[in-house]
Amino acid sequence: MALPQLELSDHHRSPFDEAVLIIGGEEEKTITIECDRALDLAHRLIIYVNAHAEIVKTLTAALHALRSYEFGNSAPELAHGIADELQALINRTEEAA
Structure with a gap:
């Protein structure tokens, strides 16, 4: 099963510990991660999924x-x-x- 590529949204800059991932290059399809070190987790997820x-x-x-x-x-x-x-x-x- 091929997984869609993930990328970090340009809009991930947030005053909260949050990261937004874009799924398959479609801005309307996203995953939001809200937790401590969200950007670190997002980067790991992007590398593994891609x-x-x-x-x-x-x-x-x-x-x-x-x-x-x-x-x-x-x-x-x-x-x-x-x-x-x-x-x-x-x-x-x-x-x-």
Whole structure:
């Protein structure tokens, strides 16, 4: 399932701890977060949701590789490639953590 892209609204400046996310580029579709550190939470949510397809793709590749190893197949190049993909994904999303 493809998730719509999220972005932080230009109107997120508020005297309250609040952030407004725009869903799929449509200003009339929003998510409002009202809590302590709302902007931090909004940034994390944006990174994770917008990387969702890449996360699923990378985890699926890792799953297939592990299943392959489970049945005795050996593919060091595959392991190296998937490890590189996982590391790149972690690097792109860890700024949200």
